[in-house]
Amino acid sequence: MSPRWEPNPDIRRGRTVVYNLHAHLVFVTKYRRGAMDDEMLTRCEEIMRKVCEDFSATLTEFNGEADHVHLLVHYPPKIALSVLVNSLKGVSARRLRTEFTARVNQAAMHGHFWSPSYFAGSVGGPPLQVVKEYIEQQKRPD
Template sequence: MRSRSQDVEYRRGRHVVSTLHVHLVFVTKYRGNVFDDAMLRRCEDIMVEVCDSFEAELREFNGEHDHVHLLIHYPPKVAISKLVNSLKGVSSHYLRKEFTGQVGPAITHGPFWSPSYFAASCGGAPLSMIKAYIEQQRRPT
């Protein structure tokens, strides 16, 4: 597990200031126990490259035998579904190609990842604080 920048960073564009983070979880097809440390390290390297191509940053990565967790800081122009499709597609291609002996026949010749995934927005103030802040605005009468 490698730790990346921990400070809150705001992305500044021509018309937007943002700080968007998403927590993603991908599970292997049939929850197959395919990952070891070497494979997780390679998976992380692939995910970093894909994130870079979306102008996003992989802030944290880790996994177990059958799933991976990612924390990604991304710009507002990125659609999470497109990022997920690319992360899963590119990693599937390279992991099956480079670790053929480790993945079972079902994964070698079929999908590497389960078609579903978990995504949650995260970071920033708790929702209760944001709600209270909005409620406290001085509305014109």
């Protein structure tokens, strides 16, 4: 006998929480310098995947171009997204600068690999308007 519903693999459970949190992150290289090639992007993905694992998060998707990267991260609610981002950027910058010293022009980037800013957007689930309408339709007790 098959179950009435199929469990959603994106919905995770903790001891006191059920969650499905995804963030789309974009990191840009300092001064948008075209610092990365395919080999560096591949290594960057490996580094960021390991950092996510250390935070009990999952790097669901990764890609980029010479001057920026896109990440889709599935993360637990106990992790502040800003802390995860700081670790992703810090660890990857340090390792990429060390491993690809000849390709990363330190002087042109003033010792930094990533721009200090980043984009973070929440993704997944129903559209905002649907959630608003659902909440509005809740029946208050008299």
